[in-house]
Amino acid sequence: MPKKVLADVVVIGGGPAGMAAALGARESGAKIVFLLERGDELGGILNQCIHAGFGVQRFGEELTGPEYAGIYKDRLASSSIEVMTSTLVCEVNRDGYVKAVNRSGIWEISARSVVMAMGCRERTRDMIRIPGTRPSGVFTAGLVQYMVNVDGLLPGKEAVILGSGDIGLIVARRLELEGVRVNAVVEIRDSLSGLVRNYVQCLLDFNIPMLFSHTVTGIRGEDRVEAVKISKVDNSWRPIKGASQWMECDCLLLSVGLIPENELTQRLGIPICPESGGPYIDEKGTTEIPHIFACGNVSSVFDLVDYVSIISERTGSAAALKNPPAPVSFILECGGGVGLVVPQRIRERGEGDIFVRPATALRDGNIRFQRGERIIYEKPISICRPSEMIRIPSRGIEWPHETGKVKIEIDGEPVQGI
Amino acid sequence: MKKRYDLIIIGGGVTGCALAWYFSHYDFEIALLEKEMDVCCGVSKANTGIFHSRSYWTPDTLKGELHLRSLSWFPRAKKELDLPVRECGALTVALSAADIGHLREVKARGRCPEAEIMGPIEARKREPNLNKNLKAAYYDPGTVVVSPFQLVCSLAECAALNGVEFHFDQHVRGFDQTSKYIRVLTPENNWEAAFVITAAGLFSSEIARYSRDKISDIRPCRGEYFVLDRDCDGFVNRVLYPAPRERSKGILVCPTPEGNVLAGPNFEPLDRFDSSTTYFGLEEVEKGAHRLTPHIPLHKNIRNFSGLRPTLPDRDFHIFFSNTYPNLLHLVGIESPGLTAAFGIAEYVGEKLHNKGLTLREKNDFRFRKAFPVFREADWKTREALIREDPDWGEIICRCEEVTVAEVKHALRTPPGASTLDGLKRRIRTTAGRCQGSFCLMSIPRLMSEIGNVPYGNMYKEGRKSPLFAGETREECSRSEYAEKGSC
Numbered sequence: 092m093p094k095k096v097l098a099d100v101v102v103i104g105g106g107p108a109g110m111a112a113a114l115g116a117r118e119s120g121a122k123i124v125f126l127l128e129r130g131d132e133l134g135g136i137l138n139q140c141i142h143a144g145f146g147v148q149r150f151g152e153e154l155t156g157p158e159y160a161g162i163y164k165d166r167l168a169s170s171s172i173e174v175m176t177s178t179l180v181c182e183v184n185r186d187g188y189v190k191a192v193n194r195s196g197i198w199e200i201s202a203r204s205v206v207m208a209m210g211c212r213e214r215t216r217d218m219i220r221i222p223g224t225r226p227s228g229v230f231t232a233g234l235v236q237y238m239v240n241v242d243g244l245l246p247g248k249e250a251v252i253l254g255s256g257d258i259g260l261i262v263a264r265r266l267e268l269e270g271v272r273v274n275a276v277v278e279i280r281d282s283l284s285g286l287v288r289n290y291v292q293c294l295l296d297f298n299i300p301m302l303f304s305h306t307v308t309g310i311r312g313e314d315r316v317e318a319v320k321i322s323k324v325d326n327s328w329r330p331i332k333g334a335s336q337w338m339e340c341d342c343l344l345l346s347v348g349l350i351p352e353n354e355l356t357q358r359l360g361i362p363i364c365p366e367s368g369g370p371y372i373d374e375k376g377t378t379e380i381p382h383i384f385a386c387g388n389v390s391s392v393f394d395l396v397d398y399v400s401i402i403s404e405r406t407g408s409a410a411a412l413k414n415p416p417a418p419v420s421f422i423l424e425c426g427g428g429v430g431l432v433v434p435q436r437i438r439e440r441g442e443g444d445i446f447v448r449p450a451t452a453l454r455d456g457n458i459r460f461q462r463g464e465r466i467i468y469e470k471p472i473s474i475c476r477p478s479e480m481i482r483i484p485s486r487g488i489e490w491p492h493e494t495g496k497v498k499i500e501i502d503g504e505p506v507q508g509i
Numbered sequence: 510m511k512k513r514y515d516l517i518i519i520g521g522g523v524t525g526c527a528l529a530w531y532f533s534h535y536d537f538e539i540a541l542l543e544k545e546m547d548v549c550c551g552v553s554k555a556n557t558g559i560f561h562s563r564s565y566w567t568p569d570t571l572k573g574e575l576h577l578r579s580l581s582w583f584p585r586a587k588k589e590l591d592l593p594v595r596e597c598g599a600l601t602v603a604l605s606a607a608d609i610g611h612l613r614e615v616k617a618r619g620r621c622p623e624a625e626i627m628g629p630i631e632a633r634k635r636e637p638n639l640n641k642n643l644k645a646a647y648y649d650p651g652t653v654v655v656s657p658f659q660l661v662c663s664l665a666e667c668a669a670l671n672g673v674e675f676h677f678d679q680h681v682r683g684f685d686q687t688s689k690y691i692r693v694l695t696p697e698n699n700w701e702a703a704f705v706i707t708a709a710g711l712f713s714s715e716i717a718r719y720s721r722d723k724i725s726d727i728r729p730c731r732g733e734y735f736v737l738d739r740d741c742d743g744f745v746n747r748v749l750y751p752a753p754r755e756r757s758k759g760i761l762v763c764p765t766p767e768g769n770v771l772a773g774p775n776f777e778p779l780d781r782f783d784s785s786t787t788y789f790g791l792e793e794v795e796k797g798a799h800r801l802t803p804h805i806p807l808h809k810n811i812r813n814f815s816g817l818r819p820t821l822p823d824r825d826f827h828i829f830f831s832n833t834y835p836n837l838l839h840l841v842g843i844e845s846p847g848l849t850a851a852f853g854i855a856e857y858v859g860e861k862l863h864n865k866g867l868t869l870r871e872k873n874d875f876r877f878r879k880a881f882p883v884f885r886e887a888d889w890k891t892r893e894a895l896i897r898e899d900p901d902w903g904e905i906i907c908r909c910e911e912v913t914v915a916e917v918k919h920a921l922r923t924p925p926g927a928s929t930l931d932g933l934k935r936r937i938r939t940t941a942g943r944c945q946g947s948f949c950l951m952s953i954p955r956l957m958s959e960i961g962n963v964p965y966g967n968m969y970k971e972g973r974k975s976p977l978f979a980g981e982t983r984e985e986c987s988r989s990e991y992a993e994k995g996s997c
Contacts, residue, residue, distance in 0.1 A: 092893070093889070093893060129905070129908065130951075177904060179905040179908065179911075181911065190889075192892070192896070192903050192905060193903050193904070194896070194900035194901075194903040194904055195896075195900070195903065196893065196896050196897065196903060197889060197892060197893050197896065197903075212944045212947055212948070213944070213947050215811070215944065215945040215947070216945070217810055217811055217812045217813055217945065218810065218811075220791065220810070220813065222785060222786040222787050222788050222790075222791060222813070223785045223786065224784065224785045225784075225786075225814060226970070226975060227930075227969065227970035227971070227975035227976060227977055228975075231947050233947065234946070234947050234950055234951070237951055238950075238978070239982055241951075242951075242954065242955075243981050243982040244954070244965060244978040244980075244981060244982070245978060245979045245980045245981065245982060246978065246979065247979045248979050248980075269982050269983060270983070271979075308788070309785075310785075311785075313784075313974075314970075314971070314972050314973075314974035314975035315974060315975050315976065341979065342979075354740070357740075
């Protein structure tokens with residue numbers, strides 16, 4: 092028979108979001124909290140991020156990924172939260188009923204609230220449609236990071252990395268340190284996708300060439316990657332005829348974006364926001380089903396884990412409460428220059444933070460929130476990039492009495508290169 | 510004393526494995542030699558996986574004859590192999606008035622009593638995502654889709670269960686004969702058998718030349734495909750063909766037994782063996798798929814691939830005894846519908862060998878293959894029972910396709926077992942889902958090492974030249990060691 096248990100809160104996913112949400116729920120009075128993780132230990136992607144740079148916002152000091160995760164693991168260990176690792180959730184239904192599988196059998200957990208914290212996955216070669224052969228040696232960058240840092244295995248001897256996102260940049264440096272030559276980092280945009288500090292510390296310091304406005308348009312090698320075709324692209328990212336060359340390498344690493352992993356959410360019929368790739372949520376992470384919450388990268392891919400922790404603790408707290416949420420007051424919409432905004436719904440004015448991801452890199456501009464004709468928030472920005480979210484405390488916004496749609500816009504001068 | 514076989518089959522594609530399975534019903538010593546590390550590594554791994562009904566046979570050809578012969582074998586094969594299939598039927602769609610004539614031809618040729626030509630309303634009732642400008646459709650309920658991977662692997666497993674030996678990494682370099690046995694020469698071994706059959710797909714002409722037999726070159730014809738996410742299941746429920754063109758069945762859209770949607774293939778003759786996908790080819794497939802189903806969610810693509818059809822100039826199968834070695838039979842040009850015709854080919858080859866003096870004595874202890882459970886497809890009660898029996902069923906290592914450690918173990922251990930990453934993919938669908946291995950590759954190398962005893966340095970994607978890893982990271986060293994040596 093399946094093991095049937097009752098819970099106040101079930102958290103799906105034991106990465107940074109899930110760990111913080113479980114603790115948040117417990118601290119806000121949820122008595123029985125389950126934290127379900129598919130991997131064999133908690134921590135999620137933090138476990139493979141052995142570089143420093145985590146925790147400045149949350150803990151005021153610079154930590155490595157495992158150290159940052161360690162703080163939460165310790166807190167969980169001394170809490171009464173039921174942690175189940177190597178446990179995969181197969182089904183969730185709208186009543187808060189969660190079906191999970193592990194070596195001890197099938198678990199049916201009936202919960203008052205469910206927190207979705209499944210994180211994200213990497214975009215693959217086929218999603219960006221790179222033609223060519225299908226040899227060994229084409230990997231997503233995050234997988235390579237795991238292979239190298241956890242399994243101690245190298246993906247190749249000479250690499251080309253597509254995408255200048257942070258994972259790509261950090262993996263480039265890691266490979267150089269292990270004696271794997273990185274021939275180039277190739278970026279289709281005309282500006283950096285990752286953080287400038289990562290560009291400096293990971294590429295410049297290791298003399299790794301960076302090619303802007305280029306992409307990979309072919310893969311050669313029947314068995315193992317032998318070379319990749321690198322093409323210059325025009326303003327609309329189309330390869331320019333005649334402007335391509337083959338670059339030899341034995342592996343191609345892809346750092347071409349992350350996708351919130353929302354298959355479980357979608358099966359519940361919860362609508363997904365096309366910009367963020369996650370469910371529409373309010374400032375507490377409530378989805379369109381009041382007792383189902385989402386936090387961390389499953390709601391939108393964040394740039395800093397610190398933000399994920401801060402938000403997720405709040406979401407966990409909200410999931411612990413029994414009272415139904417207030418009605419939605421405002422719907423936030425992306426206007427010009429805005430790639431995404433999260434949360435997209437505001438119920439209570441002045442609570443939590445709003446995160447805005449710029450669509451492109453801009454300098455000397457403004458970010459503006461508008462309710463109808465009325466500007467309810469405006470702030471100059473010296474520079475903004477898609478890689479860095481703009482964090483706006485909700486209490487700094489002059490929320491009007493009149494509810495409705497709020498449009499967010501960013502303007503400024505385009506930035507090219509770094 | 511060197512082992513002598515009654516029969517050696519060269520090539521572990523669908524034809525070779527169907528031959529192995531067919532002859533394993535009889536009292537023979539059989540070996541199958543394959544140059545790759547597994548079965549299903551050539552033409553057979555990259556095609557649409559359709560078991561074509563008689564509506565789509567080609568009259569006045571050997572391939573047409575063997576296609577029809579094969580159909581009567583299908584129920585028996587399905588049972589003996591415990592093969593999952595999707596008996597979905599097909600609609601051939603006329604998008605212009607001129608195409609309606611083609612539909613009538615297909616109908617007249619097939620003479621399927623259950624098939625019918627229907628109007629657009631009726632067709633769209635069955636397939637709401639069909640192009641609404643269609644003029645008519647030919648509905649054929651007899652078309653079946655199979656997984657080519659499952660078909661070939663189950664044929665191989667059933668053959669192995671019945672005594673066929675599988676030898677991998679065997680690159681045939683030539684033939685020789687000094688006694689009544691034909692010698693098959695490979696770099697490390699000489700194999701001897703009374704009868705030898707070659708079923709070498711793309712290399713079938715080349716192999717036929719090793720015995721100095723004259724045959725045209727294989728001309729590879731490339732076809733490219735899209736594989737859509739399983740959450741598109743239901744977008745189409747039948748195979749949708751365009752009205753037929755001369756050279757191929759055209760770019761079609763179809764469901765797979767696993768629940769993906771497949772679009773392709775185009776048809777591009779090449780002068781070399783190149784199974785790359787191309788911008789041009791994928792665009793052509795995209796257009797073709799949009800013609801049939803304008804709203805096909807191609808943005809849900811999880812994998813592009815291309816396959817090569819091993820065609821001869823006359824576009825027919827050529828099955829003939831060697832002029833040099835009388836008991837050597839070559840199978841050349843086994844292209845589409847090779848998958849469908851595989852059983853017919855086996856029966857036909859059996860007759861040919863019988864006429865040459867091979868006695869077919871049926872075994873009385875032939876064993877059927879029993880498919881291993883698939884966690885993804887099992888209901889909760891079955892899952893519960895499986896985990897109780899073996900906790901490995903409770904450890905899911907592939908999230909997209911919900912594959913468990915128990916299935917990995919079975920795939921590695923059931924002869925001729927998987928030894929590569931793609932071998933696992935073809936048997937149990939690890940790395941075949943939407944994340945394309947980003948999650949399961951965190952555990953598969955460890956499982957291959959622990960269960961399959963494969964050292965990390967010998968882990969391959971598919972063949973011996975496709976290692977997964979290039980070595981290990983540097984040794985750790987302490988701060989003091991580092992200060993002393995200046996490096997680690």
